[in-house]
Amino acid sequence: xxxxxxxxxxxxxFANLQRDVEMINVSEADWFHIDIMDGVFVPxxxxxxxxxxxxxxxxxxxxxxHLMIVDPDRYIKTFADLGADILTVHYEACxxxxxxxxxxxxxxxxxxxxxxxxxxxxxxxxVINDIDLVCVMSVNPGFGGQxxxxxxxxxxxxxxxxxxxxxxxxxxxxxxGVTTANARQLIDAGADVLVAGSFVFKSDDPKRTILxxxxx
Numbered sequence: 001x002x003x004x005x006x007x008x009x010x011x012x013x014f015a016n017l018q019r020d021v022e023m024i025n026v027s028e029a030d031w032f033h034i035d036i037m038d039g040v041f042v043p044x045x046x047x048x049x050x051x052x053x054x055x056x057x058x059x060x061x062x063x064x065x066h067l068m069i070v071d072p073d074r075y076i077k078t079f080a081d082l083g084a085d086i087l088t089v090h091y092e093a094c095x096x097x098x099x100x101x102x103x104x105x106x107x108x109x110x111x112x113x114x115x116x117x118x119x120x121x122x123x124x125x126x127v128i129n130d131i132d133l134v135c136v137m138s139v140n141p142g143f144g145g146q147x148x149x150x151x152x153x154x155x156x157x158x159x160x161x162x163x164x165x166x167x168x169x170x171x172x173x174x175x176x177g178v179t180t181a182n183a184r185q186l187i188d189a190g191a192d193v194l195v196a197g198s199f200v201f202k203s204d205d206p207k208r209t210i211l212x213x214x215x216x
Contacts, residue, residue, distance in 0.1 A: 011197030042142035080107035088112030139176030148177030160190030183216035
């Protein structure tokens with residue numbers, strides 16, 4: 001089965017955001033991946049609510065929102081109202097992860113959990129049946145254009161084993177340093193969703209690059 005491709009809008013040209021959103025609409029991409037950073041949980045600040053609202057007006061595909069913020073529970077309803085289809089919170093930012101997942105689902109969204117490179121997939125075993133998507137960070141969160149962390153392959157395999165063992169339907173998303181050079185290996189390891197930012201938007205032909213990832 002072909003992977004789900006989710007271009008990361010953080011790498012788009014902000015001066016031509018509508019153009020890049022329209023490009024994703026007509027491409028072979030499946031989702032819009034939108035990073036929200038608060039400058040506290042990660043050392044960077046990205047989109048706020050008005051930008052997400054603007055993107056959602058033009059986007060006609062699944063909106064996959066990745067919250068890299070402290071205390072994400074405060075904003076769950078806000079992101080539902082802004083049109084997020086999937087809302088991913090960081091394991092490291094949630095004191096009561098199960099409660100956060102239930103709150104996301106109560107707002108009608110799919111619930112995702114992101115884990116940083118140092119966080120073990122085994123920590124998700126007890127809640128894997130409540131998680132729709134696990135976002136495995138294959139770079140340290142906060143900035144685009146970083147190099148892929150090679151340990152990700154074994155991490156994805158271990159996570160896939162947990163999902164199978166528990167009979168869960170959780171999908172695995174990879175975020176960071178994804179290119180056509182590692183896409184096939186990630187899919188073979190068990191990845192379902194590939195997030196690509198600068199690899200897509202800094203290429204000469206972003207639509208073609210998305211197609212190449214889709215056909216990896």
